[in-house]
Amino acid sequence: MTTETTTGRPVKYAALEWRNKQGEKFDSYQEDSLCYLKEDENPYTGKAIELYENGNPSLEGEFHEGRAHGEEVWWYENGNKNSLVTFRHGDRHGPHLVWYEEGQLQIDVCYTEGKRDGRHAVYYEGGQIRSEAYFENDNLDGSYTTWFEDGSKRSERTFKAGEELKRMEWNQKGEQKKLNNWKADGTPRN
Template sequence: MLNAVNIRPVWQNGLLMNDGRPLTASIYSLQPNGRDTASIFCFDQGKENGVWRKFYSNGQLEETRQYDHGIKTGDYLAWWPDGKQKLFYHFKNGEFDGVYREWTDSGILIKEMNYLEGHENGSQKQFFNDGTVKANYTIIGGRRYGLLGTKNCVNVSATIFRN
């Protein structure tokens, strides 16, 4: 495991290089206090690989994600500094796949979206911070049906071309 302050890697052609070679190592960084872990990132032949973790300065896990030789895979999880869930989504072959959920710092669900191979699919819900519905629609055959949460359209010609 390498301390991030002891290496000077650079990105070249999509690979993380160290001393002219693709990096294969786990890299950690420390919080400003110099004692607590801030992050742990893993690379294999210059590509992101394995489980990555980031931590808040209070030691609470901030996020965890997974890579498979440079491709996002598995669950991405994130938390607020107090430990409440912030985000949850799933990757398959580098694309969103499955349920995506997002919460406010007070624990209110503000997004619940569904994806299939990187595209919205099925039920999609978004909420304002107070929990009221912002958007509630369904994707069927690539088309949206329902409350999209957009502003009402105004006919521009009716306002510009009045006599």
């Protein structure tokens, strides 16, 4: 059974450190390390916060038994959200969202047990979709489409378990590009 340190109120990230199994200490997250309050022997459970000089939050996160667990939210200094990542037992699990500084959504991706799973969308700053892809178990699986900023299609690709099966690309005039290793219908040349 793991003993843990729990505090009733958030601590500053500066009060935390990460340690690996060999006991090495780090000021920030390292793979296969756990979070501790400095000078404490037990993994940390609770909230952590970091503030800008103006008093606005820059980062808030939650930990359980030394691992990120729950939402981790980053903010721009102007108070707008920068990103939101959801963790479960140290792995990304759930939505991972990123915004431009003025508040427009930039990236929308979902994780399951640390792996991309489902729709992954990226947007231009004006709100137009830039790319949309589908993942299963961290592999591209299904359509992967990109667009120019004016909304016209740039490319369309199809994947199965990470293997590219089909590819077509267009220029900004809407004319299909000739690709060396792909036929006009998007299938690979043999």
